[in-house]
């Protein structure tokens with residue numbers, strides 16, 4: 001990495017060993033030319049929350065009482081209410097005043113193996129929008145939202161929940177397809193797909209991130225309809241605002257460039273904050289009612305940091321998401337599933353290279 005940023009080939013190997021004179025690396029060591037005049041630069045570190053912890057060794061992450069290395073928010077109930085990450089009330093959420101910047105992080109004893117990389121800071125270790133929203137808070141919003149809409153009789157008074165859910169899925173697929181957003185009919189939406197009766201409502205992990213994204217659009221659209229015909233229902237009104245705010249933030253970024261305009265960034269920030277405050281209200285309301293709806297997760301807290309970044313940097317969060325990387329891992333998994341366990345580690349590379357070679361050959365034939 002160091003030599004890639006300098007644009008010069010190394011003269012010796014990692015352990016100071018000399019290269020064979022006629023080898024490729026030996027020739028590069030003499031000419032020093034590495035990728036002509038191109039040089040690599042560090043821009044950001046992309047990963048989900050678990051990988052951030054494992055690679056950087058952050059002491060404070062979502063499985064600890066102090067859940068975040070960028071502020072003093074905590075998840076244990078014995079800590080002061082102002083430090084509770086579930087608290088999004090600007091008048092009492094003291095953790096919002098405890099933001100930790102990079103120099104403070106280092107001064108407090110924070111470190112990472114990536115510290116030697118020029119440009120690496122705590123802030124450039126970015127958060128993944130796909131894991132946080134589509135595989136995180138979006139799944140909770142959908143599960144709880146669908147249950148709320150069903151209980152309010154939006155899809156009719158059918159007492160058989162699995163039948164209602166198959167009707168909901170049919171509507172979802174039809175509405176999404178009408179707007180050019182293909183949504184598969186499988187996996188089938190059943191009561192167990194949204195958490196059942198014994199746990200918090202949450203969409204099953206069988207649904208892919210891109211499908212959750214389309215379902216969030218549909219949920220925002222459907223909840224608006226329900227709220228318009230139930231003006232006195234404050235839970236439904238709050239839920240519709242919550243779903244709309246998240247969808248608005250997603251669509252601004254989908255339609256925006258890599259760097260958002262001042263107005264776009266400001267609207268993204270305020271939509272996301274509105275989503276978090278309304279969701280927090282719904283969580284608190286249902287907790288008092290002893291209902292397992294609208295679970296608050298550390299990912300909601302991370303979304304607050306992403307909202308601040310959106311406002312400050314104005315960089316579209318799609319730059320930092322891991323859709324392509326996860327898709328690549330899926331392809332490797334498909335190859336791996338067809339290999340024998342004993343020889344898998346070698347065969348994966350062989351078969352992957354074979355797939356790449358076939359793709360290149362196919363491309364060559366089309367071009368010529």
Ligand SMILES: [Zn+2]
Pocket residue numbers: 068069070071072073301305
């Ligand atoms: Zn934090």
